[in-house]
Amino acid sequence: MAKNVMCPPDGADLERLRATVLARGRELYRDLPWRRTRDPYAIWVSEVMLQQTQVARVDGRWQRWLERFPTVDALAAADAADVLEEWQGMGYNRRALALRSAAEAVSAAGGVMPRDAEGLVALPGIGPATAAGIRAFAYNEHAVYLETNVRSVLIHELFPGVDGVSDKELVPIVDATCPADDSDPTDDPRTWYYALLDYGSHLKRTVGNPSRRSKSHVRQSRFEGSHRQKRAELVRILLDRRAMGDATVAELARDLSDVERSAGRDALSEGDVAAILEELEREGFCRRNNGAWRA
Numbered sequence: 001m002a003k004n005v006m007c008p009p010d011g012a013d014l015e016r017l018r019a020t021v022l023a024r025g026r027e028l029y030r031d032l033p034w035r036r037t038r039d040p041y042a043i044w045v046s047e048v049m050l051q052q053t054q055v056a057r058v059d060g061r062w063q064r065w066l067e068r069f070p071t072v073d074a075l076a077a078a079d080a081a082d083v084l085e086e087w088q089g090m091g092y093n094r095r096a097l098a099l100r101s102a103a104e105a106v107s108a109a110g111g112v113m114p115r116d117a118e119g120l121v122a123l124p125g126i127g128p129a130t131a132a133g134i135r136a137f138a139y140n141e142h143a144v145y146l147e148t149n150v151r152s153v154l155i156h157e158l159f160p161g162v163d164g165v166s167d168k169e170l171v172p173i174v175d176a177t178c179p180a181d182d183s184d185p186t187d188d189p190r191t192w193y194y195a196l197l198d199y200g201s202h203l204k205r206t207v208g209n210p211s212r213r214s215k216s217h218v219r220q221s222r223f224e225g226s227h228r229q230k231r232a233e234l235v236r237i238l239l240d241r242r243a244m245g246d247a248t249v250a251e252l253a254r255d256l257s258d259v260e261r262s263a264g265r266d267a268l269s270e271g272d273v274a275a276i277l278e279e280l281e282r283e284g285f286c287r288r289n290n291g292a293w294r295a
Contacts (some may be wrong), residue, residue, distance in 0.1 A: 008173075021153060021196055021199055022186075022192070025191070025192075033059060038140075041113055047134065047137075048098075049065075051095070051130075052092070057090075058090075061089070069083070072107055076106070076107035080097060083099070094283070120135070129146055129147050131143075132145035132146070136190060137190055140190050142178050142180050142181065145193050149197045149199075149201055150196045151167075151211040153203065154173055154174070155210040155211060156203050177192070179192055225265055234252065234276055235286070237259075238252070238295035247293055247294070248292050248293075249291075252277070253270045
């Protein structure tokens with residue numbers, strides 16, 4: 001019997017959960033390209049790309065990224081502008097720069113991705129969920145991998161009709177249900193989390209998104225017309241202008257204003273654009289030279 005948030009599931013509940021998830025996982029399994037590798041670098045890239053991004057959008061972009069930056073050393077040696085260029089259309093440009101920064105750290109330490117959680121989360125842009133994904137999918141090790149599809153399954157199966165389910169309540173369940181090792185190839189950490197991900201994705205398509213009842217669920221703010229959208233558009237403009245050389249604030253203000261007006265929004269002043277450029281410069285997205293700017 002499923003319990004509410006005030007009464008944690010017991011051992012019988014968890015056994016029923018495991019049986020249900022493994023059965024649904026076999027039925028709903030998705031043969032995704034990043035599931036055909038054990039390379040921790042390639043899996044790391046997929047985990048970052050899949051954050052708040054649909055699988056169909058990542059399939060193709062992940063392969064293209066690995067063609068351009070096939071190893072962690074190749075990514076570490078790449079120019080930041082090339083990394084940003086390859087990331088365009090994936091959203092959250094900071095993630096691309098964090099990938100490169102972390103690759104630099106790994107490369108400097110010998111080019112081998114850490115295997116332990118502490119070493120992984122010490123790298124730029126890698127949090128507990130990404131570290132757990134790398135450990136489970138690359139190394140097939142027990143890990144506490146809590147992301148939106150996993151939340152959806154746990155809340156749907158164990159907390160029906162309950163709002164505000166916290167990660168503090170879910171983490172012990174994730175820890176208790178993940179297999180301890182890879183001794184059983186039909187029920188190891190990789191298989192278990194693939195089953196959770198595929199069942200969670202199915203639930204979102206068929207019953208709505210149960211993770212909206214999570215306490216950690218935050219509705220995304222509107223992107224179009226936001227400051228974040230203007231930043232992203234300005235980065236794209238700088239990347240498009242690379243072959244033309246450095247651009248002045250006036251030129252960039254004109255280009256960005258053209259985009260804004262075409263979307264029915266107001267043009268930006270040179271002062272507004274200069275402020276965004278300085279913000280982007282501090283974060284490593286662009287640089288200036290004698291008063292002009294480039295990615």
